[in-house]
Amino acid sequence: MSRKTLNIGLFGFGCVGLGLYEVLQKTPALKASIKNICVKDREKERAIGKENFTFDKNDILDDESINVVVELIDDADAAFEIVSAALRKGKAVVSANKKMIAEHFAELLELQKEYNVPLLYEAACCASMPIIRNLEEYYDNDLLESIEGIVNGSTNYILTKTFEEDLSYDEALLQAQEKGFAESNPILDTGGFDAKYKLTILLAHAFGHVAKPKDIFNIGIDNIGELELKYAKEKKLKIKLVAQAYKQNDGSISAYVIPKFITPDDRLYNVDDVFNGVITKTSFADTHFFVGRGAGSLPTASAVLSDISALSYDYRYEYKKIYREEDTNLSNETLVKVLLRHKKADSEALKDYFENVEESYSNNDLGYITGTISLNSLI
Ligand SMILES: NC(=O)c1ccc[n+]([C@@H]2O[C@H](COP(=O)([O-])OP(=O)(O)OC[C@H]3O[C@@H](n4cnc5c(N)ncnc54)[C@H](OP(=O)(O)O)[C@@H]3O)[C@@H](O)[C@H]2O)c1
Incomplete structure (x- = not known):
């Protein structure tokens, strides 16, 4: 199966965001690169050059060449705005934000269905431990x-x-x-x-x-x-x-x-x-x-990386158990x-x-x- 090329718009460059940047440098086989990074604090010292960053979320959301949004910020309300806007624009999304996902689960399910785009969030549950995909795929x-x-x-x-x-x-x-x-x-x-x-x-x-x-x-x-x-x-x-x-x-x-x-x-x-x-x-x-x-920078980033990799072959959660309509x-x-x-x-x-x-x-x-x-x- 040929893999898609992924152009990533990254939100957040803290513990997990920086970890993802590092693991992506070490996995060149994955055809995925970060095109733009959106953060909040204009004064903060960064581990990489200023030219890599924006402070305006629309620089990523309106960029048609970006097909994947990776949301790694620590503000659940802002994260929901970013993730729902990205899904509405037809961009696949990876997030690690359990508060945002848990509080808006039903809405996020609808958005994925309506705009026919995937949202993956393995890192949101047990960081590096792959539990969601096991529950989703393995257990009936x-x-x-x-x-x-x-x-x-x-x-x-x-x-x-x-x-x-x-x-x-x-x-x-x-x-x-x-x-x-x-x-x-x-x-x-x-x-x-x-x-x-x-x-x-x-x-x-x-x-x-x-x-x-x-x-x-x-x-x-x-x-x-x-x-x-x-x-x-x-x-x-x-x-x-x-x-x-x-x-x-x-x-x-x-x-x-x-x-x-x-x-x-x-x-x-x-x-x-x-x-x-x-x-x-x-x-x-x-x-x-x-x-x-x-928890931790690289372990959590590894689960985010696995989701990004899964997107390159069009993986998505099917939510079979939810749609089975059992009460x-x-x-x-x-x-x-x-x-x-x-x-x-x-x-x-x-x-x-x-x-x-x-x-x-x-x-x-x-x-x-x-x-x-x-x-x-x-x-
Ligand atoms: N740390 C872990 O071990 C771990 C494990 C599993 C899941 N997670 C989840 O991963 C996410 C990120 O956690 P973290 O530990 O990396 O947080 P963090 O170190 O506090 O970094 C948060 C980042 O979000 C940015 N940010 C905040 N509000 C923003 C906004 N409105 N627009 C753009 N950027 C914004 C901050 O920008 P500035 O740099 O400008 O301040 C910062 O770069 C959270 O949802 C967390 O629950 C973390």
Whole structure:
């Protein structure tokens, strides 16, 4: 199959944009070159000459010789304007912007259909780890039972550093930012929002369900306290921020993001630092385990590069599971195992919410309950 020549208009030249520039220099076999780069800050020092840049998005959007727009900016609203304008102009698009894609999934689906152009976004989910194309191409809808994993590199890095190296939370966050792992707005990572955006996208490709991020429950790592850390250490557990979605017996899907205690026999236990790990469970194959770098300049750029390469042979997501027209709905009628920290006085009232209490402890002012609670009660 002969490959198309790709003229790229690149938006963003930060951690991932620069990474893409570098990997493209090293892959001359791919007939793809960057024709223009749009950035925001006129004063910033750049790694390459000024003549490569524009500050006007229309210099790329109106350039008919540019057939691919690669969107790698850190502003989801501006990104949606750029990506939707590019699709309307018939340009193929590659993006890594999970917030933008998750919040506008249905509109982006329509735009791809109406203008008959592809939008690819492998890097938006687990950076370098190819999970979207696997979900899209390999797993048939009715075979896939669940998907569960660590999908946010910077919180995994922070948890690893605070837990194993006794770094303070602020020091670990700063390191994650310096290494280019963190979002510009850190609450997106630490509050579990970034993981939720990714789960929204994974849900569409795993089960054909298009959800709004606001309908998926998320708790981040920012409320993990000394008590939980001590509890985990004493019991030789690790704490990981886990995104999960599974089919229930009535056909509904439960999906949420929550910090979990992980036992040493769980495959997620050794997924540390900036790595992501995802376990899929199917009816016949049992489980598969994917692992790879979940953030960083070159690893993320490698997934963007793979999408660009896929465009050169006209690959696009077919969204077969979405168009299969099976009714899917999200349900919070499911049970989750939790440790709930509480003020001593609240202990008895909280126990009423539990389906099953395993352990209950309190000292003079604080306490915790472990056991099973319905997701609805937790929310
Ligand atoms: N970093 C990672 O490991 C990683 C992993 C997976 C996905 N992602 C996603 O990749 C995207 C880029 O992340 P990043 O880490 O590379 O961000 P970054 O280092 O903060 O760089 C952001 C870039 O966007 C540019 N920009 C912002 N608003 C713009 C606008 N309106 N028009 C043109 N350019 C604009 C900035 O321009 P200036 O240079 O002029 O400031 C900068 O070059 C985000 O969506 C992020 O979620 C990142």
